[in-house]
Amino acid sequence: MRLYWEVLRRGFRRYSTYRAATLAGLFTNTVFGFLKAYILLAVYEQRDVVGGFDATDAVTFSFVTQGFFVMLGAGHLELADRIQSGDVVTDLYRPVDLQAWWLAQDLGRIAFQVALRGCVPFLVGSLVFDLDITSDPALIAAFALSALLGIVVSFGHRFLVTLTTFWLLDYRGTSQVATVVTMFFSGMILPIGFFPDWLEALARALPYAAMLQLPVEVLLGKHTGSDLLALLGVQVLWAVLLLAGGRVLLSAASRKLVIQGG
Amino acid sequence: MTAVIELDRVSKDFVVMRKKGRLRRERMTVAAVDDISLRIDTGELVGYIGPNGAGKSTTIKMLTGILVPSSGTVRVVGLDPQRRRVELASRIGVVFGQRTQLWWDLPLIDSFDLLRHVYRVPADRHRANLRRFVDLLELEPFLHSPVRQLSLGQRMRGDLCAALLHDPAILYLDEPTIGLDVVSKARVREFLAQVNRDEGVTILLTTHDLSDVERLCSRLVVIDHGHVIHDGTVAEIKTMFGDTRTVVVDLEEAGPSLVVPGAEVVEVDGPRQWLRFRRSEVTAAEVIAAVVGQARVRDLSIEEPDIEDVVTRIYTSG
Numbered sequence: 001m002r003l004y005w006e007v008l009r010r011g012f013r014r015y016s017t018y019r020a021a022t023l024a025g026l027f028t029n030t031v032f033g034f035l036k037a038y039i040l041l042a043v044y045e046q047r048d049v050v051g052g053f054d055a056t057d058a059v060t061f062s063f064v065t066q067g068f069f070v071m072l073g074a075g076h077l078e079l080a081d082r083i084q085s086g087d088v089v090t091d092l093y094r095p096v097d098l099q100a101w102w103l104a105q106d107l108g109r110i111a112f113q114v115a116l117r118g119c120v121p122f123l124v125g126s127l128v129f130d131l132d133i134t135s136d137p138a139l140i141a142a143f144a145l146s147a148l149l150g151i152v153v154s155f156g157h158r159f160l161v162t163l164t165t166f167w168l169l170d171y172r173g174t175s176q177v178a179t180v181v182t183m184f185f186s187g188m189i190l191p192i193g194f195f196p197d198w199l200e201a202l203a204r205a206l207p208y209a210a211m212l213q214l215p216v217e218v219l220l221g222k223h224t225g226s227d228l229l230a231l232l233g234v235q236v237l238w239a240v241l242l243l244a245g246g247r248v249l250l251s252a253a254s255r256k257l258v259i260q261g262g
Numbered sequence: 263m264t265a266v267i268e269l270d271r272v273s274k275d276f277v278v279m280r281k282k283g284r285l286r287r288e289r290m291t292v293a294a295v296d297d298i299s300l301r302i303d304t305g306e307l308v309g310y311i312g313p314n315g316a317g318k319s320t321t322i323k324m325l326t327g328i329l330v331p332s333s334g335t336v337r338v339v340g341l342d343p344q345r346r347r348v349e350l351a352s353r354i355g356v357v358f359g360q361r362t363q364l365w366w367d368l369p370l371i372d373s374f375d376l377l378r379h380v381y382r383v384p385a386d387r388h389r390a391n392l393r394r395f396v397d398l399l400e401l402e403p404f405l406h407s408p409v410r411q412l413s414l415g416q417r418m419r420g421d422l423c424a425a426l427l428h429d430p431a432i433l434y435l436d437e438p439t440i441g442l443d444v445v446s447k448a449r450v451r452e453f454l455a456q457v458n459r460d461e462g463v464t465i466l467l468t469t470h471d472l473s474d475v476e477r478l479c480s481r482l483v484v485i486d487h488g489h490v491i492h493d494g495t496v497a498e499i500k501t502m503f504g505d506t507r508t509v510v511v512d513l514e515e516a517g518p519s520l521v522v523p524g525a526e527v528v529e530v531d532g533p534r535q536w537l538r539f540r541r542s543e544v545t546a547a548e549v550i551a552a553v554v555g556q557a558r559v560r561d562l563s564i565e566e567p568d569i570e571d572v573v574t575r576i577y578t579s580g
Contacts, residue, residue, distance in 0.1 A: 003379040003380060010365060010368060087361050092328055093328070093356050094363075095352055095380065257328065
């Protein structure tokens with residue numbers, strides 16, 4: 001465990017070295033927060049409530065999800081580059097668990113991002129708009145847990161996408177598809193309550209909602225009691241399924257490597 | 263002497279698909295390593311050379327457990343590498359000249375600290391090792407610089423330190439001096455010799471730089487097309503394949519090629535001529551006597567083949 005904590009710390013430190021990139025990302029995220037907020041507000045000129053969200057919910061959603069944007073990451077992990085270049089061989093020599101190693105590094109990256117990019121768009125947005133999140137401390141705590149689970153689900157998904165590099169030898173295609181699908185079904189582009197019923201039902205049945213839509217709904221105070229527990233249960237289920245799938249695929253990948261060579 | 267690395271009749275086949283006609287493909291089996299037996303004892307420093315595609319990397323991958331041999335047995339420090347890969351990992355260090363295990367964005371020292379946790383090295387042991395290697399490799403001036411700012415030579419020294427911090431019994435080096443300047447090369451070689459001599463680390467070195475082998479290795483294993491074609495000392499290989507000598511003569515004035523029985527003029531450059539002969543057929547004294555009998559000689563010297571020539575001849579004759 002100590003090892004993975006050390007990896008997490010280094011993940012944090014690594015990303016803290018890119019100051020200019022962080023500031024540029026911060027600026028972009030905030031601008032897009034405003035863009036999304038104004039587009040959604042145009043919808044609320046016509047209707048008071050869409051998919052269970054009122055105008056304040058929708059604007060709050062816009063800024064919170066912008067903060068989340070970076071946590072979803074690209075469609076793949078940096079590991080994909082290492083697989084493509086063959087550097088992954090040096091990772092396999094070490095007595096470490098590759099999945100745990102990269103999860104720790106991703107959590108470190110996100111821990112750094114959350115501190116800045118998670119909060120600043122929200123704070124700037126709150127200067128202009130009336131943003132409203134739950135004030136119940138128990139729900140805030142539930143949100144923290146739900147957000148963490150969302151990050152693990154997102155990692156589990158990206159790890160799977162990354163491992164396809166072992167077979168396809170190039171990750172750009174799968175990564176791009178994964179990014180678009182994730183953005184769409186996670187609620188990043190539009191709250192999934194805005195979708196037609198059948199599409200919303202589909203989105204809720206996929207793991208993507210567990211990455212973003214569900215944690216933000218918790219923050220907006222949309223779920224309480226057994227409803228909230230069920231939501232967290234769904235997230236845990238996806239996290240376990242995707243991580244287990246990652247392990248199966250990883251052992252298949254190393255078997256392929258062992259049998260067929262680099 | 264106890265063997266740390268044993269390969270017994272090891273082969274490794276790869277299946278490749280070859281296009282045959284428009285849609286049909288044919289499965290072809292290619293032997294990357296073909297029936298190699300090799301034994302390396304504790305404390306040896308062995309050069310493992312061969313042309314590109316000869317099977318060097320495949321051998322190294324089998325020795326680390328990343329590849330399973332198609333037939334034969336491999337034992338490293340008594341372990342089956344593929345079955346006990348994790349256990350073996352803490353007994354070996356690996357450096358690839360073209361890859362790095364250091365964290366690109368972080369200070370060098372950060373990668374070293376992390377390795378303590380990767381290999382669960384006790385803190386005092388780690389500290390002592392780190393101090394020793396930092397001194398030997400002169401890492402101190404850039405220990406706190408991010409790895410991306412290091413020169414290739416500095417990074418390579420960092421990677422060497424990283425590979426040795428957990429006290430491995432064996433060090434595999436894949437082209438550790440590739441791309442380094444003369445000074446950096448010398449420093450890396452000096453360090454390897456020292457680690458081998460003082461710490462008793464067994465070193466297996468693959469390289470295309472034969473001066474590495476000549477300066478460092480007591481033993482040289484040459485493979486080609488998956489076969490071991492030579493296993494012995496550097497001196498032995500020179501006598502075996504390096505039978506030729508060249509007499510270089512500077513004549514008083516330029517003239518036609520000399521005619522010397524048993525020797526052949528391989529180059530003429532004005533008054534200077536190069537005569538190659540086989541030691542087994544004629545002696546240097548006889549060649550020189552014949553030259554002196556035909557022309558006035560101002561200066562002469564005898565050249566031994568360097569290992570580069572020897573190996574080129576082995577590769578091309580194979």
